[in-house]
Amino acid sequence: MLLDEIKDYLRITGNDEDTILENTILRGRTHLEGLTGTTLDFESEGLAKSLLFDYCRYAYNNASEYFEENFAGAILRLQLQSAVMELENQN
Template structure:
């Protein structure tokens, strides 16, 4: 994903998490990159469009769980959504 797109997502994640300071930007950027990699590599198996609201919302929630040191609960709490992402991704690959 292009660096300018990541910067845009970082700003949206900061807004989602109610972070108004810049001191954590580098940390949040790493969180976003890891979240994108996780959703694309581990869940979907393909590159995802994070302009899609569903994908974006999953990424934001992934970041929220990481920020709150509760990432071990993400798959458990978002299992339905992650399965939906896998099915959507598989269907898009076939088409």
Template sequence: MNNILEDLKLKLNITWEDQDELLNHIINSSKEYLNYIAGRSIDYTMPFNKSILLECCRYDYNNARELFEINFNRELIALQIKNLVTEVNYDIK
């Protein structure tokens, strides 16, 4: 089991393995969504990125993905800015 899956199951209070396939699908879908928002592939080992991924997954699991963007607007903007700054820093070097 990967670390993100374990963390998501802990966040959702899921102790059984029956939904692992669904949760992995939600994780991958949420990564694609957040990568699209950020404009690049994100490192989900970083605490902020991982936290926002888990929240996105939580909303998706509860069939409320449309509310995620509304409730986490500031965090999504911060994610975009952070990744834009990182990209610019790499281009400067």
């Protein structure tokens, strides 16, 4: 489950912050899908999932305003990957 994986990534052991983390995950998914203009697969290992984990790390530490700046290269790669996959699906 994505919540458990992100809790492990952030080294959170208790359940007290589950609601906060679930909302953070939802915001991260929405943010990344907004940046790419497409639905992303966050369950499979890959760039989308990695960026979601990093978004959650930044948001959890009250630094989400720095996420796009610090991950601009990876976000661009994700945008390009998404565009290529959409083109392949159209053909």
